[in-house]
Amino acid sequence: MITTAVEGAPGRLADEYRWAVETHGLTKRFGAKTAVNGVELLVPRGSAFGYLGPNGAGKTTLIRVLLGLTRADAGTMSLLGYPVPRHRDAALARVGAIVDEPRFHRHLTGRQNLRLLAAAREPAARDRIGPALERVGLAQRGDDRVSGYSMGMRQRLGVAACLLGDPEMLILDEPMNGLDPAGMAQMRDIILSMVAEGRTVVLSSHLLDEVERTCDAVAIVDRGSIIAQGPISELLAGAQLALQVECSEPGRARALLAGTTLGARVEAVPSALGLGITLPAGAGRDVIAEINRVLVEGGISVYRLQPVQTSLESWFLQVTTRLEDPE
Amino acid sequence: MTATSPSDAPAPEQAPQPTPVGHSHDGRGSPVPTAGMIATRIMELRKRRGLMIALIVMNIGLPALFLFIRLLGHAFWPRTSPPAGGNQIFGVLAAGFLPTFGFLAAATAGCTAGSRDLTEGMFRHLVVTGRSRLALYLARIPAGLAIVVPMVAIGYTIVCAVCAFAAPTVITDNGVNVPPGLSRAGFANWGGNHAELVVCNFPSNGPVPGNVDCPSGPGWWSVSTATPGQAAPAPLEALAAKIASQDYPGYVGILRSPPTSVMIEAGLWIELEATVAFILGLGLASLMGQRTGSVILLFVFQIILTPILSGVGIAHLQSLQRSFVGLAVARLEPSGLPMAIGGMPGVTGGVGGPGDARLPESATEAVCVIIAWLAAWTTLGAWRMMTRDA
Numbered sequence: 001m002i003t004t005a006v007e008g009a010p011g012r013l014a015d016e017y018r019w020a021v022e023t024h025g026l027t028k029r030f031g032a033k034t035a036v037n038g039v040e041l042l043v044p045r046g047s048a049f050g051y052l053g054p055n056g057a058g059k060t061t062l063i064r065v066l067l068g069l070t071r072a073d074a075g076t077m078s079l080l081g082y083p084v085p086r087h088r089d090a091a092l093a094r095v096g097a098i099v100d101e102p103r104f105h106r107h108l109t110g111r112q113n114l115r116l117l118a119a120a121r122e123p124a125a126r127d128r129i130g131p132a133l134e135r136v137g138l139a140q141r142g143d144d145r146v147s148g149y150s151m152g153m154r155q156r157l158g159v160a161a162c163l164l165g166d167p168e169m170l171i172l173d174e175p176m177n178g179l180d181p182a183g184m185a186q187m188r189d190i191i192l193s194m195v196a197e198g199r200t201v202v203l204s205s206h207l208l209d210e211v212e213r214t215c216d217a218v219a220i221v222d223r224g225s226i227i228a229q230g231p232i233s234e235l236l237a238g239a240q241l242a243l244q245v246e247c248s249e250p251g252r253a254r255a256l257l258a259g260t261t262l263g264a265r266v267e268a269v270p271s272a273l274g275l276g277i278t279l280p281a282g283a284g285r286d287v288i289a290e291i292n293r294v295l296v297e298g299g300i301s302v303y304r305l306q307p308v309q310t311s312l313e314s315w316f317l318q319v320t321t322r323l324e325d326p327e
Numbered sequence: 328m329t330a331t332s333p334s335d336a337p338a339p340e341q342a343p344q345p346t347p348v349g350h351s352h353d354g355r356g357s358p359v360p361t362a363g364m365i366a367t368r369i370m371e372l373r374k375r376r377g378l379m380i381a382l383i384v385m386n387i388g389l390p391a392l393f394l395f396i397r398l399l400g401h402a403f404w405p406r407t408s409p410p411a412g413g414n415q416i417f418g419v420l421a422a423g424f425l426p427t428f429g430f431l432a433a434a435t436a437g438c439t440a441g442s443r444d445l446t447e448g449m450f451r452h453l454v455v456t457g458r459s460r461l462a463l464y465l466a467r468i469p470a471g472l473a474i475v476v477p478m479v480a481i482g483y484t485i486v487c488a489v490c491a492f493a494a495p496t497v498i499t500d501n502g503v504n505v506p507p508g509l510s511r512a513g514f515a516n517w518g519g520n521h522a523e524l525v526v527c528n529f530p531s532n533g534p535v536p537g538n539v540d541c542p543s544g545p546g547w548w549s550v551s552t553a554t555p556g557q558a559a560p561a562p563l564e565a566l567a568a569k570i571a572s573q574d575y576p577g578y579v580g581i582l583r584s585p586p587t588s589v590m591i592e593a594g595l596w597i598e599l600e601a602t603v604a605f606i607l608g609l610g611l612a613s614l615m616g617q618r619t620g621s622v623i624l625l626f627v628f629q630i631i632l633t634p635i636l637s638g639v640g641i642a643h644l645q646s647l648q649r650s651f652v653g654l655a656v657a658r659l660e661p662s663g664l665p666m667a668i669g670g671m672p673g674v675t676g677g678v679g680g681p682g683d684a685r686l687p688e689s690a691t692e693a694v695c696v697i698i699a700w701l702a703a704w705t706t707l708g709a710w711r712m713m714t715r716d717a
């Protein structure tokens with residue numbers, strides 16, 4: 001598993017409550033299928049944390065286990081420092097969550113649905129109904145029946161439901177699902193404002209671009225197991241780099257590079273403008289300078305050398321591709 | 328946005344300290360539902376238009392319509408249409424119509440309350456609040472009963488009001504219309520004044536005098552108005568007065584309108600029937616996780632299974648029959664009503680009368696059976712709700 005600073009954080013044992021979510025060996029099986037497989041997850045408090053994975057990777061199941069919606073078969077977990085399920089009520093008092101598609105009583109209005117949920121929380125939750133609707137932009141439609149709501153409005157009502165408990169942590173399962181671009185932008189703003197207030201937001205999604213725009217740290221899950229986790233910047237720092245080289249005689253340039261010591265470290269392929277070169281993880285500026293020197297000394301005209309920023313998506317594909325490759 | 332590393336996390340002293348085992352700040356782990364939970368649960372049920380229409384129609388609409396038609400009929404055609412109310416009509420409604428439809432309506436409400444959170448996706452939201460699942464379940468009981476019980480009470484009050492205030496002005500004793508409220512002497516005197524009617528229709532141990540020409544066929548006087556007949560010979564008058572005096576206990580037992588005590592007892596019994604139905608429906612629907620199947624099962628239970636079980640007389644099955652909640656509720660039926668369940672076909676007489684073919688079972692046994700059923704279904708429903716994946 002790829003793990004960055006998270007695992008090596010100093011003082012972890014002494015300060016067990018610095019994690020909003022902490023799981024060890026968490027496992028959930030459905031018959032012969034293992035949906036969550038020994039998950040070791042650490043979510044820092046006050047961060048926006050993305051839980052990424054392809055469809056069917058076990059994202060929703062992990063969230064359901066964390067929230068006590070279904071039981072774990074093995075492992076331990078805690079939310080905001082409270083071991084669950086032992087202190088489930090105390091933990092969930094500080095958590096708001098949307099799991100799967102948010103569904104409500106369709107015959108009730110949005111406000112009435114929130115009243116129903118607020119009654120199950122602390123008395124102060126009732127006073128938060130109005131502000132919560134206001135915050136998610138449903139104040140004008142709060143007294144309409146949910147049966148008339150669009151998917152985006154129900155997603156926003158779900159977020160309003162999360163806010164009733166003034167939570168320290170929000171767990172949002174695929175909150176962008178079914179939203180149009182404007183709805184996604186609005187949801188992103190809501191999430192970022194939550195994080196700005198110091199709340200922890202755990203976001204499960206397969207929309208990597210959205211997660212990269214919203215989250216500080218991520219965990220990648222595949223087939224029930226976490227294969228990497230940590231701050232996005234640190235994870236991407238460990239990713240392979242791409243270098244776009246615009247030059248004359250790309251074929252000869254490729255051969256030149258292959259004939260040097262660089263040949264074993266970089267992979268060059270012809271591209272529309274010249275060469276696309278993949279550099280090893282952690283390769284520094286020296287390698288780029290070396291490539292330039294080899295090409296110029298070989299009589300190749302180099303017009304442009306452009307490092308291409310690795311996106312979360314391309315890194316995700318690298319990681320998951322590596323998993324699929326038996327070698 | 329800057330990346331957050333674990334070292335950026337809040338200092339430990341800023342983090343909330345875990346609550347001691349078994350304690351939360353607002354008691355949401357408690358199995359006792361709050362007043363707010365019950366109130367919002369009432370709102371959730373009350374806003375279900377289809378359910379409320381069904382409850383109103385079955386508990387209020389149908390008996391009210393039946394009585395309204397009778398009131399109209401008597402108002403426009405008083406000679407051919409009897410008064411709308413009276414003790415007999417009360418018996419029909421209180422022992423047959425209201426408990427049956429009350430059961431079906433309450434069972435539907437219970438099944439709705441027990442399944443709709445799950446099927447409409449709200450159960451998950453509720454569980455995520457951290458509130459005890461048992462409290463979530465238990466909140467539905469007072470909430471549902473707060474709707475079902477008043478609904479039954481309204482329908483029943485209408486029935487009582489019409490039966491008491493629109494009762495016939497005369498009573499029918501052995502097919503003869505007789506003024507109500509007479510003393511023994513007054514009844515004997517009335518008998519003397521209607522000697523032929525009494526001698527021909529009232530039960531008598533002695534022979535009918537030869538000079539009295541009684542028409543054949545029972546009840547031919549019953550449609551006549553009780554008016555003094557032609558002057559009868561003194562011996563015949565004396566005989567009629569004697570027969571009337573002998574019949575006085577039976578006359579006293581015939582009621583023009585239902586007595587208050589019977590109305591109160593019958594009302595409580597009908598409410599018991601509805602309460603049992605609601606709690607059974609709630610438990611069954613929570614267990615099954617769906618409404619339609621549980622409603623069908625309860626309808627079959629009440630309309631088919633219970634009458635069949637009450638009718639069979641297999642000695643080895645008697646204990647099983649006694650443990651059936653439908654028969655236990657029937658056992659508690661007030662004695663002033665006709666048999667709701669367990670009456671012998673063709674035999675008249677109410678609870679405790681000659682037509683009472685119910686299994687011998689004490690009231691205490693019946694109460695125990697009912698409590699056991701309510702406890703068992705509540706436990707099953709709550710258990711399923713506490714263990715179900717949300």
